[in-house]
Amino acid sequence: MLAGVLLLVITVGLALAVYAARGPLHLDESVWAWTVDHRSDPATAIAEFVSTVFSPIGTIVLGALSALILWRRDHGLERAVAVPATVLAAAAVTEALKLLVHRGRPPMTWQLEAHEAAGSFPSGHTTGTAALAFGLVAVTAAAASVTARICAVLGALMVAVVAAASRLYLGMHWISDVTAGLLVGAAAALIVPPLVHESMPHLERAWQFVRTR
Template sequence: MLALAGTATFVLTLGQVLDGQGIATADGPVTAWFVDHRNGFTTAVLTAFAFVFGPVALPVITLLATTAWALLTRCLWRPLLLAGAMVTGVIVTEATAHAVGRPRPPSTLMMLGADPTSSFPSGHVVGAANFLLVGAYLVFSRSTAISPPAAFSAAATGVILEATSRIYLGYHWFTDTLASASISMVILAFVITLDVTRGKQTPREPKREPSALNGCLQR
């Protein structure tokens, strides 16, 4: 259901963007509203979000997080799933942006320098959504410290803030960020599927006592 919802949202959004109809008609007014409400404090906060989930900082954060996670837990499965989700997001985003070739908002609205690359979808939002949503699932679906709904709510808040920063700073349209979130929904669905089906025994396979390493990899 998650994959279906994400795919449907992406396809509908892309169709309306290409036709310039439907939800795409809100792009101009939404951007104008954010531009009209710019202020120093909000700009500083959202610029920080843009940096953390940008193409320079986020790969470093992901590498450090997955490496530390693997070393501390001596488990590779969950860190590899997160790393795989991040790499997949980059590939899908770049391929889609090249295929669609949508222009960004006017460069006069961009607060951190001009960016001539394609606007649809937002790599920042895909990266943030994959890191936060997939990370929330992988960590808190197995933890009693924080309930999964609370973890996903916090992750979703972070994604919304990153999407807001991309519109506010003048680099993306609203529909770019919506499509980006839908891509991450599909990736999250595949991560969950891989995670919950891994290690299941076939009916003819005799049950074996799991080793410490196998038990770690399946958790």
């Protein structure tokens, strides 16, 4: 949990830098210029598909399906609650930062999806995907070997980076937006599952009460 809090502190520092800049950071502009130069029709189709699958609604649906599978497998609530709770907590932090930072998106003429003008920092797509991917690792790989855990974390990171890259490519976010999304998603995966574990005795009693009514 301490590592998760540290990631949130780093995110807040990045948010302050973005807020103070009142526009794209130098790195944002440099990465964006490179991205525009490397656009192509096949890459656009792939980016649009990835962006659709890992949209905020998509990650909520995937999180719910993951929870259902874990519940059926475990016949218990802990892991089934931890995954969607991680996604929802990350989404809540993201929405709060969007309101506080109130950053504009890249120009609409650069956006290849339906135009958006809502807050750009952090990226909701990236946050949700990172929270789901890292959250699944947190609840499924805890008892695995060190090698297996490292591979699982790298796999989750790859999925989150692909989602982030799709948002960058489509012109919907700056690189600082998706970086913050990765940080928030990873922080939620480090903080929420342990909190759920500590709360499970109370949740289990509530669940038993509901079942007996």
